[in-house]
Amino acid sequence: TNIGKGAESIIYNLAFSPKIRHIDFTNDSLRTAEAAEAIYKLVKICGSLETLVLANTNICEFLREEFFIALGENKTLQYLNLDSTVAMTSDKISFLGKACAMNHKKQGSLKHLSILKGVISYA
Numbered sequence: 863t864n865i866g867k868g869a870e871s872i873i874y875n876l877a878f879s880p881k882i883r884h885i886d887f888t889n890d891s892l893r894t895a896e897a898a899e900a901i902y903k904l905v906k907i908c909g910s911l912e913t914l915v916l917a918n919t920n921i922c923e924f925l926r927e928e929f930f931i932a933l934g935e936n937k938t939l940q941y942l943n944l945d946s947t948v949a950m951t952s953d954k955i956s957f958l959g960k961a962c963a964m965n966h967k968k969q970g971s972l973k974h975l976s977i978l979k980g981v982i983s984y985a
Contacts, residue, residue, distance in 0.1 A: 869890070869892060869897055869900070870894075870896045870897055870899070870900040871900075873897065873900035873901060873903075873904055874900045874903055874904070876904060876908070877903055877904040877906075877907035877908045878907065878908075879908070879910070880909065880910055881910055882908065882910055882911060883910055883911060883912045883913065884911075884912065884913040885904075885911065885913070885914055885915065886913075886915040887915060887916050887917075887919050887921075888915055888916075888917040888918055888919070888943075889917070889918045889919070890919050891919070892916070892919040892920075892921045893919070893920050893921065893923075893924070894924065895924050897921060897924065898921055898924035898925050898926065898929065899926075901914075901916070901921060901925070901929065902925070902926065902928050902929040902932055905929065905932040905933055905936055905939065906928075906932035906935075906936075908938070909937075909938060910938055911936075911938055911939055912938055912939060912940045912941065912971070913939075913940065913941045914939060914941070914942050914943070915941075915943040916942075916943060916944055916945075916946075917943045917944075917945040917946075917976070918945060918946065918947065919946070920946050920947060920948045921944075921946075922944055922946050922948055922950050922954065923948050923950075925954060927957055930954075930957035930958060930960065930961040931961070931964075933958075933961040933962075933965060933972070934960065934961040934962075934963075934964030934965050934968065934970070935964070935965075935968060935970070936965065936970055936971075936972070937968075937969075937970050937971060938970075938971055939965075939970070939971060939972055940971045940972060940973050940974065941972075941973070941974040941975075941976075942972065942974070942975050942976070943975075943976040944958075944975070944976065944977045945976055945977065945978045946977075950977075958975075958977070962975065
């Protein structure tokens with residue numbers, strides 16, 4: 863369910879959990895720059911995360927280039943769900959493509975990426 867206020871602190875603290883493998887934020891209201899920053903730090907710091915579901919959070923509009931760099935460098939993430947009702951800008955689509963390529967080149971584990979529901983419908 864919606865974790866609401868304080869979500870940023872919770873997400874950031876999850877990054878330091880050595881055994882957390884699956885996080886699902888489906889339908890949570892993570893529509894702030896602070897939440898996007900916490901998600902970036904989670905992907906950058908967490909060394910065990912395998913599944914990250916951000917479906918229907920519309921977080922994509924707040925993700926910055928640093929998130930995509932962290933995604934490219936992440937070694938453990940296998941499944942990322944960015945399904946949204948908000949389309950990504952062409953810059954973010956480019957960042958995502960580069961992140962996937964970098965992840966593969968650096969022998970990361972990313973195998974499944976979901977970006978349905980209009981994320982790139984105009985591109």
